[in-house]
Amino acid sequence: MKIKEQxxxxxxxxxxxxxxxxxxxxxMTRIVSLNSTSLYLWQSLAGRDFDAGTxxxxxVERYDVDARKASDDARRWIDxxxxxxxxxx
Numbered sequence: 401m402k403i404k405e406q407x408x409x410x411x412x413x414x415x416x417x418x419x420x421x422x423x424x425x426x427x428m429t430r431i432v433s434l435n436s437t438s439l440y441l442w443q444s445l446a447g448r449d450f451d452a453g454t455x456x457x458x459x460v461e462r463y464d465v466d467a468r469k470a471s472d473d474a475r476r477w478i479d480x481x482x483x484x485x486x487x488x489x
Contacts, residue, residue: 401478402447404487
């Protein structure tokens with residue numbers, strides 16, 4: 401999978417966010433806020449294909465977490481991105 405290239409992280413009011421513009425007259429604009437860990441994963445993986453294992457390895461390398469916790473966290477992060485429509489398969 402890959403993060404859709406049309407979405408970029410912006411800094412707004414001290415927070416890192418992804419703005420998802422709604423369709424005219426249809427959907428509302430959504431703002432997805434990224435905490436520091438989500439931002440790290442986004443910046444590390446943007447523009448490249450990845451899977452949950454890749455994201456988990458990044459978490460293990462950067463943070464003091466075991467492989468199982470990193471895998472669970474990576475899967476939840478990916479699920480949230482998919483739920484928001486930020487990923488392409």
